[in-house]
Amino acid sequence: MKVDLRINGVIRSADVEPRKTLLDALRENFLLHGTHAGCEHGVCGACTVLVDGEPVRSCLMFAVQADGYEITTIEGLAPAPGELSVIQDAFCETHGLQCGYCTPGMILAAHALLQYTVTPTREDIVEAISGNICRCTGYGQIIEAVEFAAARLQITNTPHPAAKADEPVLEAK
Amino acid sequence: MKPAPFDYVRPGSLTEACELLAADEDARLIAGGQTLVPMLAMRLARPAKLIDILRLPELAGIREEKGAVVVGATTRQAHAERDPVIKASVPMLARVLPWVGHPPTRNRGTIGGSIANADPSAEIPLAAVTLGAEIMLATTAGATSMPPDDFFIGPMLTSIGQGECVSAIRFPVWPHKRIGVGFFEISARKSDFAFVAAAAQVALDEEGRCLDVALGVGGVGDRPLRLDVSSLVGTKLDPASAAEAVNAASIELDASSDLHASAAYRRRVAVTLCMRALEQARAEAAAKSTKGAR
Numbered sequence: 001m002k003v004d005l006r007i008n009g010v011i012r013s014a015d016v017e018p019r020k021t022l023l024d025a026l027r028e029n030f031l032l033h034g035t036h037a038g039c040e041h042g043v044c045g046a047c048t049v050l051v052d053g054e055p056v057r058s059c060l061m062f063a064v065q066a067d068g069y070e071i072t073t074i075e076g077l078a079p080a081p082g083e084l085s086v087i088q089d090a091f092c093e094t095h096g097l098q099c100g101y102c103t104p105g106m107i108l109a110a111h112a113l114l115q116y117t118v119t120p121t122r123e124d125i126v127e128a129i130s131g132n133i134c135r136c137t138g139y140g141q142i143i144e145a146v147e148f149a150a151a152r153l154q155i156t157n158t159p160h161p162a163a164k165a166d167e168p169v170l171e172a173k
Numbered sequence: 174m175k176p177a178p179f180d181y182v183r184p185g186s187l188t189e190a191c192e193l194l195a196a197d198e199d200a201r202l203i204a205g206g207q208t209l210v211p212m213l214a215m216r217l218a219r220p221a222k223l224i225d226i227l228r229l230p231e232l233a234g235i236r237e238e239k240g241a242v243v244v245g246a247t248t249r250q251a252h253a254e255r256d257p258v259i260k261a262s263v264p265m266l267a268r269v270l271p272w273v274g275h276p277p278t279r280n281r282g283t284i285g286g287s288i289a290n291a292d293p294s295a296e297i298p299l300a301a302v303t304l305g306a307e308i309m310l311a312t313t314a315g316a317t318s319m320p321p322d323d324f325f326i327g328p329m330l331t332s333i334g335q336g337e338c339v340s341a342i343r344f345p346v347w348p349h350k351r352i353g354v355g356f357f358e359i360s361a362r363k364s365d366f367a368f369v370a371a372a373a374q375v376a377l378d379e380e381g382r383c384l385d386v387a388l389g390v391g392g393v394g395d396r397p398l399r400l401d402v403s404s405l406v407g408t409k410l411d412p413a414s415a416a417e418a419v420n421a422a423s424i425e426l427d428a429s430s431d432l433h434a435s436a437a438y439r440r441r442v443a444v445t446l447c448m449r450a451l452e453q454a455r456a457e458a459a460a461k462s463t464k465g466a467r
Contacts, residue, residue: 001181018181018223021210040174041211045277054251054280059174060210061281064181065203065225109277130364131275 001064007032008076016063023047025063026073034074034104038133045132048105049073055112057131074104077111086156087111087149096145098136105132110146120150176213180222187231187340191313193224195336202226202338204247207274207282208290231311232285232340235259240346243309246285246339250297251276253284263344265304265354265374269296272356275364285339288324291331293429294367294392296358298325300344302397303372303389307343312336318343325396349376349384353457355450358392359442361433367392368434371446373454375410379463383410388419388451390443394427400447410455412448419447 004013007030014029023040026032026049038046040059047058050072077085087110090096097103106129113120113128120128125146126139134142184190194200199221203209212218226232232247235256242262244253253259254270273279273287273296287297288308301308301321308324310317313336326332333339358370370391376384386405391397400422408414423444428436 017178019176019178019213024175041214042207042278043211045275048277051280055277056280057207057277059214060207060278062181062206062210065206065227112276127271128276131277 003063003067005030005063005066005071006069007071008073009070014063018062018064020063021059022049022061022063022066022071023058025066026058026071029063032073032075036101036104038101043133044102045105045109045129046102048108048132050108050112053112053115055109055128055131072108074108077107085111086152087114087146090149090152091142091145094141094145094148096137096142102132102134102136106134106142110149113146114150114153118150118154120146122147174214176210177216177219179213179220181225182222183225183228187226187229187311187338188313190224190226190229191311191336191338193222194338195313197222198335200224202289204232204286205249205281205283206286207278208286208292226338227283237262237346238343240348241307241343242346244284244342244344246283246288246341248284250274250279250282250284250287254279262346263300263304264352265356265372266297266300266344268354268356269300269370269372272296272358272364272367272370284342288342289331289333289339291325291327291329291396292366293328293394293396294370295397296356296367296370296372296391299370299372299389299391299397301342302391302399303387304344304374305387305399306345308339309341309343311338311340316340321397322399328395330396347374347376347385351377351458351461351463353377353454353459353461355453355455355457357446357449357453359446369393369439369442369446371443371450373447373450375451375454375458377410377455377458381409381459383408383455386410386451388422388447390423390426390447393439393443394429398426400426402451405451410451412452415448415451419444419451423447 026035036046038044042060049058051069201220203223204227234245260267307318355373358367360367374387388400402418428439430436
């Protein structure tokens, strides 16, 4: 089946089998390897992407179901090539990762939280990343990273809303 | 962890969806897919065809009717959690939703999907059973509905027929001014499947006497169950009366046993959580003003 997906603001097309998950389409058809495949049955959260700004498990969604939504992957967060978003930078600063496997999912979950919650409590952060498993950090530094990012975003006063479906579309390259 | 091949169709109307479903024994409906897709990935389910109903306009939306709130089957759990109408008029549903899965699964998972899945420990079916919400169905012959006691018949089993689709859940709205809800559950980790869950809703008069009460338990038996504690109407829901009513109502509880919890444990925890839920509901209702709107 042919699908047209809007990924990080760009329309991309692929011919996929209906059984292909959004996760596999992102990785295999669009070579966006930042979305990680973990358990592939909706337990670990490594494959989290944003669908219309809300975190969703891309292994629990088929690519053929994903047309018409704005999909944001970890590749879509950095303001420019070679740069990091405020949240990505905060994860580096506070050592919020070790092996890095869960990190794209964690950062997207944190991004979704901080879009709407300017001053999150620790409980808000724990709830936001509760669906994401990390086997290295023990979560302490991840929570610290999100708190740090929230504080920085408040200072710079630059909320980063995820792109919405009604915004203008860029031409695919 | 890759699903077996299947055909994918996205019908344009609910009637078409029911016809497609009725025509093919191996076809299944998919909406949020938060339970179905893991089943497909593990090949515990191998439907030949998936009929995607998530974008059907007939199944969307939350609307108020006289004495009820009708929640469309494809309402996302996360949207219902934030919805002001649900918060104000069906507080029990609003209370249990944060316990359903995790934020990313609630963003895709639907209210109707959880009902149709009929997991005995799931919170949304528990709220529906406790409040006596009507399950609205679309069939090839038109719309119909069913009380929850007829709908849920066992673990992951419902009495829904071939070619039928859950279209909405009609939650009754209590007319009283002072309403409180209580909810507790025990699980290995938050948002895991509950070993036992208890939900209560009470309405109090100006003097704090109980006008109406609903109590239900999930995870204990093969489906969520409503407990008859109507003897509490007229009391002040004091601990002694509550204990007597809960103990009497839980005698007939048919608890199941598995490697997580024995039947005896489940029954004991059910009584304790019922008491806590009733007390939380009473305290919440008592804290509300006797005047003004709900």
